[in-house]
Amino acid sequence: MTHYADGQPTGELTLRTLAMPADANAAGDIFGGWVMAQMDLACGIRAAERAKGRVVTAAVKEMSFAKPMKIGDTLCIYTHVSRVGRTSMTLKVEAWAQRYLTDRMEKVTDADFVMVALDGEGRPKPVPSA
Numbered sequence: 381m382t383h384y385a386d387g388q389p390t391g392e393l394t395l396r397t398l399a400m401p402a403d404a405n406a407a408g409d410i411f412g413g414w415v416m417a418q419m420d421l422a423c424g425i426r427a428a429e430r431a432k433g434r435v436v437t438a439a440v441k442e443m444s445f446a447k448p449m450k451i452g453d454t455l456c457i458y459t460h461v462s463r464v465g466r467t468s469m470t471l472k473v474e475a476w477a478q479r480y481l482t483d484r485m486e487k488v489t490d491a492d493f494v495m496v497a498l499d500g501e502g503r504p505k506p507v508p509s510a
């Protein structure tokens with residue numbers, strides 16, 4: 381049974397992937413930029429589904445890393461669309477590490493991402509009603 385060390389994740393599980401040696405420094409710690417990139421990918425998936433079309437990342441709000449991610453951990457990204465504006469969507473994003481070969485889940489970081497719906501020419505367009 382999965383053991384969550386930092387409360388329960390918020391939102392839907394949107395992306396899972398494995399942290400590999402190429403994503404780490406010499407000490408085996410995973411680069412923060414790699415974790416951020418996976419969070420961005422998850423937001424792209426979730427926001428495009430909500431917008432029913434092309435989206436782009438407009439802003440990432442404050443982010444700090446509470447715990448390290450290590451080679452072999454499975455990164456689990458949870459997303460929740462917390463606000464829909466005219467053309468923008470705010471997503472609450474949480475990154476959790478499932479520790480290597482265990483059922484222990486620890487929260488690594490979280491942030492708010494602002495995604496904007498775009499038309500074919502790359503201009504902001506209204507997000508359709510759900």
Ligand SMILES: CC(=O)SCCNC(=O)CCNC(=O)[C@H](O)C(C)(C)COP(=O)(O)OP(=O)(O)OC[C@H]1O[C@@H](n2cnc3c(N)ncnc32)[C@H](O)[C@@H]1OP(=O)(O)O
Pocket residue numbers: 436437438439464465466467468469494496502503504
């Ligand atoms: C540089 C890179 O490659 S970063 C990686 C990928 N990201 C990008 O390429 C995005 C580059 N940026 C852009 O294309 C543009 O700035 C856009 C599309 C995000 C916004 O275009 P703008 O002409 O500023 O559009 P506009 O002012 O109408 O804003 C659109 C929406 O985004 C919101 N928004 C724009 N910038 C921000 C921001 N920094 N923080 C929060 N919301 C923002 C606006 O509030 C608006 O929301 P609403 O329609 O729900 O009220």
